[in-house]
Amino acid sequence: MEFIQNEKPTVEKPIIIAAMQDMGNVGSIVINFINKSLKTKSFRTAKVSFPTYVIDNGGHVDLPNESWEYKYTDDLIIFGGGNGQPQNNNELNLLCQDVIDVAKEYSAKFIYTLGGFHTNRILKNNPKTYITTTSTELKKQIEKLGVDMTPQKSLITGFNGLILGFAKKYDIQGIGMYGELNQPEIPQYRAAISIIKTIEKLTYRKLGDIEELEILAREIEQKFKN
Numbered sequence: 001m002e003f004i005q006n007e008k009p010t011v012e013k014p015i016i017i018a019a020m021q022d023m024g025n026v027g028s029i030v031i032n033f034i035n036k037s038l039k040t041k042s043f044r045t046a047k048v049s050f051p052t053y054v055i056d057n058g059g060h061v062d063l064p065n066e067s068w069e070y071k072y073t074d075d076l077i078i079f080g081g082g083n084g085q086p087q088n089n090n091e092l093n094l095l096c097q098d099v100i101d102v103a104k105e106y107s108a109k110f111i112y113t114l115g116g117f118h119t120n121r122i123l124k125n126n127p128k129t130y131i132t133t134t135s136t137e138l139k140k141q142i143e144k145l146g147v148d149m150t151p152q153k154s155l156i157t158g159f160n161g162l163i164l165g166f167a168k169k170y171d172i173q174g175i176g177m178y179g180e181l182n183q184p185e186i187p188q189y190r191a192a193i194s195i196i197k198t199i200e201k202l203t204y205r206k207l208g209d210i211e212e213l214e215i216l217a218r219e220i221e222q223k224f225k226n
């Protein structure tokens with residue numbers, strides 16, 4: 001991994017929201033929405049040094065541009081979004097460690113991550129967001145807010161799970177939010193909307209107008225209904 005610092009933001013004790021593309025594109029949809037809505041500014045880039053694949057354009061290939069940005073505004077640092085995530089464990093661990101290093105540098109209060117939660121439950125356009133945390137003490141605090149905790153023991157793979165392990169290892173409070181979805185192969189805007197509302201509830205701040213996401217959700221639903 002290569003890390004490029006563009007500037008040094010003046011933020012103190014921010015909340016970090018970090019997530020990457022996953023099932024249903026949930027992580028990317030939420031991160032991209034926050035960045036667009038809050039007009040965040042880029043200050044650092046993480047870039048894959050050695051890609052694990054090429055893109056065949058039909059007769060000629062290109063190397064992928066695998067990079068992800070750190071952005072900031074007021075008391076938030078946002079990381080990730082975009083396309084994909086590291087394809088090997090070494091780069092994934094290096095990336096998680098870099099997020100932790102940024103969190104420590106700016107004395108971050110929390111690291112939030114998010115993604116999809118595959119379920120067979122019939123959702124009727126109203127998915128739940130399940131929450132897990134880095135400690136039993138934090139779990140007890142979060143439960144008082146009347147949210148849904150993850151219902152059973154499971155493995156959370158990829159960046160959107162592993163970053164919580166790194167947060168726990170370095171004694172940073174971490175919260176994972178995972179929106180229910182039935183079809184992981186298509187963009188899940190309803191799950192993203194559910195997570196955005198949950199973040200707003202936990203942080204006591206408005207992240208933006210979700211009407212555009214509502215429109216995209218209805219378009220997807222109409223497409224697959226037909």
